[in-house]
Amino acid sequence: MAAKILLLEDDLSLNEIINEALSDEGFKVSCVYDAQEALEKAYEENFDLWIFDVKVPKGNGFEVLRELRESGKNTPAIFLTSLSMLDDVKQGFLSGCDDYIKKPFDIDELIIRVKNIIKRNFSHQKEDLILLNSSKNISFDPLNKTLYQDKTIINLTNKEKELLTLLLKKRPHFVSIETIFDEIWSLDEEPAIMSLRVYVKNLRKILGKDLIINQRNIGYAIRLENEK
Template sequence: MEKILVVEDEPDMVMGLKDNLEYEGYEVDIASDGEDGLAKILTSRYDLVLLDVMLPKLSGFDVCKRARKSKIQTPIIFLSAKGEELDKVIGLESGADDYITKPFSLRELSARIKAVIRRTSAHDSPGDGERAQIGRLTVDFNNYTAYEGKQQVKMSLKEHEILHHLWHNKNRTVSRDSLLDAVWGFNYQPTTRTIDNFILKLRNKVEHNPNNPAILLTVHGVGYKLVLG
């Protein structure tokens, strides 16, 4: 049985989510503030976390950032009444896998949960021996690690997943929609800025001259291409 942690401080929302998730066949754990939620994420195994943004003691954004900093790769879906584009960008860049704006339908939530669990489960087993030399980096996609020489280079889970997808399609143009679907699987379309920020971070790590990229290219109006010999 898959286990979901719900980090939410509104009692009615908690009970509604718990009842419906258990009806769907999930085991459900509850945390009512950010500090308790983070402690549970760091010490227990979950298949997914539903994380409110506005929480007592520690915001959802901070919970997500600290979990990712601690190498926790459990998929996280933000639940938030804050539906502005900037809030979604901040949520995604903090390491979340999806962002749902309140109010939402239970059918939509169920579909998002299943899609994220399915997608992240596939990423958990990228295959044996998936190592690649990409510019300055030696990347181990199995262990989500990257090195420049003997020095480990810090990369977020999303950076690894973007680079992994581009590597699987090396020397071919990958559309923005294809990349979004493979890495985020959103029903809504994030802004160009969301992906461009990740591409910029990756260029700074793989390119010998990030200001004149020769490996991770933008194909204007279409998407991106990872060029490898």
Template sequence: MTESILVVEDEVRIARLLQIELECEGYRVSIAGSGHQGLELYQEQQPDLLLLDVMLPGFSGIELLRRIRAGDADTPVLLLTAKSSVEDKVSGLDLGANDYITKPFQIEELLARVRAALRLASGRKKVETDSWLRADDLELNEATREVMRAGRTIELTPREFDLLVFLLKNKRQVLNREQIMTAVWGYDYYGDTNVVDVYIRYVRKKLTQDNQEELIHTVRGIGYVLKDSL
């Protein structure tokens, strides 16, 4: 799918140059000439990347970055700054800009930085997508440490989270207490294996609110298994 870029730049000549060069690289490009218009187009289009001039009419690029980052920590933002504008560079990076490009710039460098930012963002999305573990209506993301069941967010302690990850990664396999303890508590843990039963009980309670089906089952004389509800 073609990636989209929003250029927020009030100098018409620079904006047009950027549009031509980026479209030649295969990107879909929109242009805004002020902070207000940039915010409107960002909200409408949800672009894959923003090229954002710091000095803009309406409100500044730094203010636009602040408003974007208030609700979006992921979309790459590259600042276009004046050569001597150290304060703007620092402010932008502190507010969450991914990179900055100093004017006047070489178009080859700008395109390389755009490619790098998009590649990094794509890699993060892939990690998050690949990190979901599921069983029935239970979902767990290892990268973001989110746990949900039927859309309900479930809060787990770090140990409870690690236990659930191990059970999900070994879904439908019967696991004895020693296996669970070694994987979750580590080889050097010398505590009672009853701690496994205690934490299984904690996790079960959190997963089965509102009369939901049990996902973690006891296998008498052996241990536990997590499997989809029938």
């Protein structure tokens, strides 16, 4: 599954140019054109990266990111803006961004920065693939959220992919049930503990029963073979 990017840019032609360039690189891009749309989309869906313009209708990009950060969302974010003064850059980083790109910009530079931030989100890994089960040779590609046995793709549901990705990002720490619900269920879905248990059961069946552990009243965690 391709990495998902939320793009907030009210300039229609620039939005289209960025969308096309990122899509050509294999990213799945959701485009919005005002601050309210960006907030709604960011709460409804999970993304691997947010790219926000600042001067947009119905608010501004700084306010959008600040609200998302205060709500506990930690998705990496890039500001893409014509605001170039030092105070603007400071405000951007204080709002919680990971990078700040001033307009006008080179589209190739944007792509390089996008790829770097998405990969950096898994920077604790030395390789692109994370080995989950050495005896079965099962590995996970966190960038594309794809599970492999040898070179064959193992099919997972979207929720199973998102759950596995979340646990790997947060390891070795436990992830609470509430956080799991917030991260992998959208606002129009009703989270259910029984559904979560089914996803965990299915992953354990594939990966091995000891890889995903749970602790009552705390949540779930994943412990790799070399980290136990």
